[in-house]
Amino acid sequence: MAESWMFREFCPVGVDLGSAEAVEGYDLNQGTDQARDRALLQRLGVGPGVRLIDLACGTGSFVVEAALAGAEAHGVDVSEQMLRYTLRRADAAGVTVALHHAGFLGYRHAGPSADVVTTKSALHQLPDFWKQTALLNIAGYLKPGGLLYIWDVIFTFPPxxxxxxxxxxxxxxxxxxxxxxxxxxxxxxxxxSTYAWILEGMLDRAGFDIIGSDFPRPTHGELLCRRRHE
Structure with a gap:
């Protein structure tokens, strides 16, 4: 049972995406780009035999593409409506994905460690203290040498x-x-959302080395990290 002082992951912050109508609008606004998803999967080396966990999987476009590439694909989200949408997308594509109703803090991975963990446009849902906790949690189920990919609203402008x-x-x-x-x-x-230099420090303290980064705008960017061998 979660402690009463834990951050309430199932209480949305910002824009509420709890309804089926809101999820439909989110999928339209985000834009499903299969070519972009496939390009990222290729960069991360995702294919047959790879175990991938997509945290805050949303409407499932990326996790379904991972399954189509032959990966053992897990989608995690706090929104049951998002998971229902992902399941319909997987069924339409003719693939199986493992879906988990959980968040960054509460997800507990059963079975062998993941090879790749991804999260896009979601880590900003947590205050910085809980971001650090989430990264420690991820390090616990990502194998040493495994990859963590983050895309988000991340600030690189001078404060x-x-x-x-x-x-x-x-x-x-x-x-x-x-x-x-x-x-x-x-x-x-x-x-x-937080500064890159804050997030980079959290990643280091959680046991990750940053092996690549790209910030095309001062408000957005990606970090590619490898879990250090103990």
């Missing part, structure tokens, strides 16, 4: 310039035909 960059973040990404200005304002106000 003193935050107002200019956050205004641009809202102006550039808020749009009428997808996520709105209000969605991004909510993200800044209520969610927990």
């Amino acid at each position: 003193a310039e935050y107002e200019r960059h956050l205004r641009h973040f809202v102006d550039a990404f808020g749009r009428a035909d997808g996520f709105t200005r209000e969605d991004f304002e909510t993200h800044i106000r209520e969610e927990f």
Whole structure:
């Protein structure tokens, strides 16, 4: 049983995606890009015999592509609606994925350790203290030498310039035909995106070496990490 002081992963922060209608809209806004998913899977060496865990799998496009590539694919999400959508997507694709109703903090992996763990646009749901806890948890079920891939809203701008960059973040990404200005304002106000240098320190303390990074914008980026051998 979880301690009463644990962060409440099943209580959403920011934009509420608990309804079927909200999940449908999320899938449309995020955009399913099979070519992009396949390119990332290839970069990570995901194929037959690889065990992959996608944390906060959302509507399942990536985890289903992993299964199509021959991997043992696990999708984890706190939203039952997201998991239902993922199951329908997997059924339509003719593949099997293992789905788990859990979050970063509560997920406990049964069976052999994972070769690859991925999470995209989700770690910001946790405050920094709990991000560190989540990374320690991931290190516990990722095999030594295994890969952790993170894509998220991660800040690389100088802290003193935050107002200019956050205004641009809202102006550039808020749009009428997808996520709105209000969605991004909510993200800044209520969610927990952090600086790259903070996240990099957390990864080091959780036992990861950063082997690659790319920050195409001062508000977004990826980190590719390898779990250190003990």
